[in-house]
Amino acid sequence: MPKHYLEKNVLEASIERVKYTFDNFEKVYLSFSAGKDSTTMLHLVMDEAMKRNQKIGLLIVDLEGQYKLTIDHINECIKEYEDYIDLYWVCLPIHLRNAVSVYEPFWLCWDKERKDDWIRELPKNGISDENYFPFFRRGMEFEEFVPEFGEWYSQGKKTACLVGIRTDESLNRYRTIASDKKVKYNDKQWTTLVTPNVYNVYPIYDWRTEDIWIYHAKFTDRRYNQLYELMYKAGLSIHQQRICQPYGDDQRRGLWLFHLIEPETWAKVVARVNGANSGALYVNESGAITGYNRITKPKNHTWESFAMLFLNSVPEVTKEHYLNKIYTFISWWKERGYDTGIPDEAPYLLESKKLAPSWRRVCKSLLRNDFWCKGLGFTQHKTDAYKKYLELKKRQREESKFLKQ
Numbered sequence: 001m002p003k004h005y006l007e008k009n010v011l012e013a014s015i016e017r018v019k020y021t022f023d024n025f026e027k028v029y030l031s032f033s034a035g036k037d038s039t040t041m042l043h044l045v046m047d048e049a050m051k052r053n054q055k056i057g058l059l060i061v062d063l064e065g066q067y068k069l070t071i072d073h074i075n076e077c078i079k080e081y082e083d084y085i086d087l088y089w090v091c092l093p094i095h096l097r098n099a100v101s102v103y104e105p106f107w108l109c110w111d112k113e114r115k116d117d118w119i120r121e122l123p124k125n126g127i128s129d130e131n132y133f134p135f136f137r138r139g140m141e142f143e144e145f146v147p148e149f150g151e152w153y154s155q156g157k158k159t160a161c162l163v164g165i166r167t168d169e170s171l172n173r174y175r176t177i178a179s180d181k182k183v184k185y186n187d188k189q190w191t192t193l194v195t196p197n198v199y200n201v202y203p204i205y206d207w208r209t210e211d212i213w214i215y216h217a218k219f220t221d222r223r224y225n226q227l228y229e230l231m232y233k234a235g236l237s238i239h240q241q242r243i244c245q246p247y248g249d250d251q252r253r254g255l256w257l258f259h260l261i262e263p264e265t266w267a268k269v270v271a272r273v274n275g276a277n278s279g280a281l282y283v284n285e286s287g288a289i290t291g292y293n294r295i296t297k298p299k300n301h302t303w304e305s306f307a308m309l310f311l312n313s314v315p316e317v318t319k320e321h322y323l324n325k326i327y328t329f330i331s332w333w334k335e336r337g338y339d340t341g342i343p344d345e346a347p348y349l350l351e352s353k354k355l356a357p358s359w360r361r362v363c364k365s366l367l368r369n370d371f372w373c374k375g376l377g378f379t380q381h382k383t384d385a386y387k388k389y390l391e392l393k394k395r396q397r398e399e400s401k402f403l404k405q
Helices: 010-024 036-051 068-084 112-117 142-154 171-178 209-218 227-233 256-261 263-272 276-282 303-311 316-334 348-352 359-367 383-400
Strands: 027-031 056-061 085-090 095-097 106-108 159-162 191-195 198-201
Touching: 010 036, 010 159, 010 209, 027 036, 027 142, 036 056, 036 068, 036 209, 056 068, 056 142, 068 085, 068 227, 085 142, 112 263, 142 159, 142 191, 142 198, 227 256, 303 316, 303 359, 316 359
Parallel strands: 027 056, 027 159, 056 085, 159 198
Antiparallel strands: 095 106, 191 198
């Protein structure tokens, strides 16, 4: 999608998009994370809501592992705009990735069976009743909950979900905006149909990180999360600062900040899931825990035997998961000329560009605790689809006698 420059700055363009959203949708709600982008979005949207004397929905999906400063910021924003919001502060047991442990690859936030281990107390206005939403299932994925909430909130009416993502954050977010295959509202590129009645709307999609902080520098009465100040003092640039649940595949690189910024919270973060402490010690900016660009193996092992050694040392459920991925990986390459199996090694350049298979690539994914094996070309499964996928791949492996010793 080529760039088209407008005769206005990004703030003016975003204000127009917000106005357009209020003019064209029957219901409006905002997905709020308390990060710098969604906070800026909140201020822009609430300006328009107050002008129209109109209430909007405010969705906060609380994943438990949050800094105290972030919760303080959320409470301050709620208090500031309480007359113009219908609050949905969700504190339900949602299934989340734990990328710092092969023994506990997932965890359940706000799990009442582990209430004594919660990182923080339930907020007073948090929704913790599992029967509150008719669509909710204990252990739902975050990616499942959000669109289900939108459709429930819409009540069959044309609804806009305002989301504060920007194209310069990542390639995935750029694709979300730039895709020519998605269904748009009125041909507006900054909208995406996500359920029959709900469009995601991205009014600040063209802002840079610098624009966010210029906004707050110019409008000093607009509050923002003070956690960013501490992150800056800790040595993070404005482009490295992230606020999210601490144990995910990409988010784990920020684990070390917890014990630096909020030591009292850090103790609870460590106790909550397996691997948090070692994750904080060994995760670097790349997000890798044990496997980096170059990995080594014991001299008496091939990469294949080393992979088997690793798999035989992890829990059976984790082993089954990885075996299914490896089976699919090898089967895919078999159809592309590797009839007798994949080599132990391939040239580094070809491996790095994913142009050749090898057991070394498999080992790298295993050692990095790359649970979804993105390094082998896979993407994350949705919960229901994943269960069916496991059953199918296990049958196929058994029929093909894959890796039978």
